[in-house]
Amino acid sequence: MDDQLRTVAQNGDIDALYRRVAEDPYILDRIDRLPIADTPLHQAARSGKPHFAMEVANLKPSLSSKLNHMGLSPLHLALQNNCSHMVRGLITINSKLIRVKGKGMITPLHYVAEIDEADVSAEFLFACPSSIEDTTVKFETAVHIAVKNRSIRALKVLLGWLNRVNKEDILNWKDEDGNTALHIAVVKYLVKHVNVNVKNSNGMTAMDTFHLQGTMQNLEIGKILSSARAKTASNLTSNMTLRDYLNRKLTLIDIRDKYLGIYSRNNRSDIRAMVLVVAILIVTATYQAGLNPPGGYWQDNHKPATTNNGSSSANNTNTSLGQDQRPHYAGQFGRFWLL
Template sequence: MDQILTDVCEAGDIDDFYLLNPDLERIDEIPFVDTPLHIAASAGQTQLAIEILSLKPSFGRKLNSEGLSPLHSALKKGHVETAKRLIKHDPELIRVRGRERITPLHYVAETENMDLLGEFLYACPASSKDVTIRGETALHVAVKNSKLNCVLVLLGWLQRTNNREILKLKDENGDTVLHIAVSTNQLQIVKLLIKNMKNINEKNTQGMTALDIAIGLPDEQSREMKRVLRSAGASTTSSLKKDVLLSDFLGSKETITEKFVKYDVNLRKGLSNDVRNALLVVAILIATATYQALLSPPGGVTQSDGSTTTTASSGDRPGTVVLPKKYFNPIMYTNTICFVISVGLIIFLVQTSRYSLPLQLSLVFMMLSYMISLLAIFPPGKVAAYAVISSSIVIIYARFLGSMEYVPGLRWLLGYDRLKLQRKVVLSKYAKDGFN
């Protein structure tokens, strides 16, 4: 780029810029170049920078010979207001990967620019998941550089936006942010992380947990670190269950539980939102009608004073049905089957998450209420009551395979690691890039 255009961009003169009438298309064809936007952003000429970005949006994603985008350049020179205006015009500039795939968010996390860190997260939430060529998120970078304030901001953001799964991400060495915090003896950050992480026993590529790393620290440093980790439930690799290898898993026999998971995933992926909503409406109507049929059975029930709408034997206890078994049994068998299937369908159709868990639990308890009511009104020889109990257990069991992650204590009951791997394997055929 010629010197006259460079001088105009550094001066920030919009009129002179238009008088020069630079060939922006030609500049854009050069792979690595200091565009007019780079120069204006580096000089803190905010108005000209926004003008150029409006004329040529692609310049916002161009890298110069140093591997920096215009936003990177503005940050490097400390022009905070210019950076704010650029991301206001195009928030996706925060995700532009510069040299070593370092994004502007990584940069502000490393330099502890608290003002911009919050602004960047708010403007482009997805940027918190971006990783460098070393597999580092912005949180990895903040912990690695001992930026406690940045860690506080990032953890607060993840907590408020319910994105704590980012804490599970590992770098090229298989280290989570907890591994890094322990290895660099950052006790305060370790305490913050274990409060927010679901699993503090993740292993890195060397097969070490955070506690294994703490044990390897000098004695005077590791004592308090080990105490904090152990009090939070941390374990060493030797005391943990051996990881399930993908090759071993694929070579093993598929269990009934894993078949349930496969069926669940395939059905979910094959349903459109319209079909899902239609099924939910029909299932709710059927569940309502069948539950009401149980509460008001045909022929009524015996009363405490012995009165009924139908003649009943003197030995019938209050609350039992008075309709002859040859009529009542088929009615209640079919009613029970419809109820169990409809409630099971509702539980299945409700997306699995920590937010849907209360609704799923309420449906399960409604099913239990149905069982108890059925036991109460059914005459001796209550086959249907046991049928609904066994059917309900199967549906509850099948459905909560997908909810175990959100229910404390259930992860180990049914081989959660294998089920999680099964879900990934089945999902891989729906994903463009393999495993999610």
Template sequence: MTLQDAIAADDVNQLYRLIEGDINLLDHESEGPFPDTPLHDAAGNGKTKVAMEIAILKSSFPRKLNRGGYSPIHLALQNKHYDTVRALMTLNPELVRVHGRGGITPLHFVAGTIVDNEQDNVKLLELLAEFLSTCNSSIKDLTNQCETAVQIAVRAGNIEAFKVLFGWLKLVHLTKILDWKDQDGDTALHIATSERQPEIIKLLVKYADVNAKNFESKTALEIFKESPSGSPDVAKRFHDEGHQARHYTPTLSLSQYFGREQKHSEKWARFFNVQDKSNRDMIIVVSILIATATYQAALTPPGGYWQDSSSNSTFVTANSSSIAIGKPHEAGGIILSGKRLIVYSIYNSVAFLASIATFLAAALRLERSTFMVCFNVELFCFAFLISITTQIPETDMAAQDALMLLLWFSLPAILSFPIYAMYKTLKLASVRRRVDATWRHLENFPGSEDGK
């Protein structure tokens, strides 16, 4: 029995018997720049068991392209062997990003494939969803025409695949990818308008940039006017969205944006807009450590708390620890008093509030899901100051007054810092909306946050 026979029979045991007789069996036809490896043969014929064994033994095979420019997963997809594709994905999710002929990845292929068989269509849509969830970054891959999977689905008229892609982009806050341009400068909305896809236009018009221009200086709205889809509802939505977006019409090219003199407000915005993720993480970690240390210091002040109550004010003695025991006090009150208590309470509270403000300013630059965390942190901040003021003895009115002054004046000022930082960041974002760029790599554009 030959290797081809073992693959045809999907016989793993026979495969290993052949390898025992020839340890270089899998390499004989796998040399050269574009080999047809045994994995290509197994995957193309849907022989999942043998394909998995070969992929495990030869981890480089799944990424190799044959003379036709296809990887094993590409061949499996072309021949509708979706179970084989799903099995190979378990070995390495990055196989979804392998570029084949024309720069087409498995994700691109599925997005642009329309089948007549309803059962196969359901399998393709499920596979598309699995590709996205298994390898999130695959959505950013481009073909040699600079097309995303979304643009391919729109151009092919694959509405169901587009809905899966569109829903996923909204779910992960990456709808800015809808504004990426292909080699002709067309966004997904340009393509949908040119191809007269009214259902897709209805979905896109609220999320895509209606006024973005292609390399022929035409917006999707202008293309729509030249060749309307015939749907009055689509026309109404298109014009309404175009009217609402008029303030964000791109007026600068990318080179003009980089070459212009920055305004004072933009410089301040970039000061708060920490781009480097490692720096931002460091700021958050250090802020949390400072907040933790100052909070613990408030709970355990120097000298501790009185263990007993005393109303004697006529004499003062001292124990072996030099702590006044004749001073009027109540059990549970802070032993520290006078100017030392004022200085300690103020500096500790300011350090705590400053660390909280810094944490909020950095955290608000992350995903929208951090909003509730930030809100809870501010509630915790208020609770901290209330607790520290209540534990100061009523006899120490100077310290109480000082902390109350801090509570009513310094607290709003410090906590307004992250709000100011967010305002400046939004200010910078409004400037970026004026830039007409391909937006293909959002993470590399100054002031962007992974497309969010």
């Protein structure tokens, strides 16, 4: 489309359109020969010029189903720009435009189901009943799309139509993940009304179960769980009450924090890690000292040899133990750290 014709379409100047066609009778034919093109109809849809669009559609009907470089037909663009007069005008000229598949094989009916346009959905169904059978590249029907986007008003229209034309079997059609619209509806309802982070008897949440499915994972259910802020059990914050906290036994971390004077629970992880390393070094050194005390100290289980007169000969000192004396506990401090 040349710049002159584009300007004419932007202004919606019908007289200028006919003058341009008179000057170049094949101008619309050349546009039509292109497999993908931005036509005067596309420009009219963006500019909100329904009368101009209908004139072009009347002169060259085939341009009405042409896709532009964004994968959109003039009817798709008219819907996106809320140009309802152009939408109704185009489907009056050719109701089969409702079945034109744009990018992702999305039809105008799929689009109105997504944005919950109940009135337009009803008009589309009456104008082109077979459009209810169209599926996207993901094998989704308009019902699938309405359910996934919680388009309640449009969904009621679609279900009412299926009931009246006796095509309820479409509800059993499956998308690429093997889900019918009912499957998706049930999952979305449950996610909305239940706690998605409740653990089962094995301590697993719904997200844990989803991850365990491996290659059998249903990606749509995964997306729904993620949007509902579902978490794995390991990522859940503790629901422990103050009573539970005080009743439980001290962990090794608690003992470490207690004797190193770390009371804040909001310390940065790197600081806590550094303190842990220092604590381990202290424990190791103390443990070694307990097992191998320096000269002049005995092990806990040391029994000094006695001489003939009953006195201890250890270290040749006067440190013999009497009957009322107890052995020292040089390794006791090290054992404490190992508890």
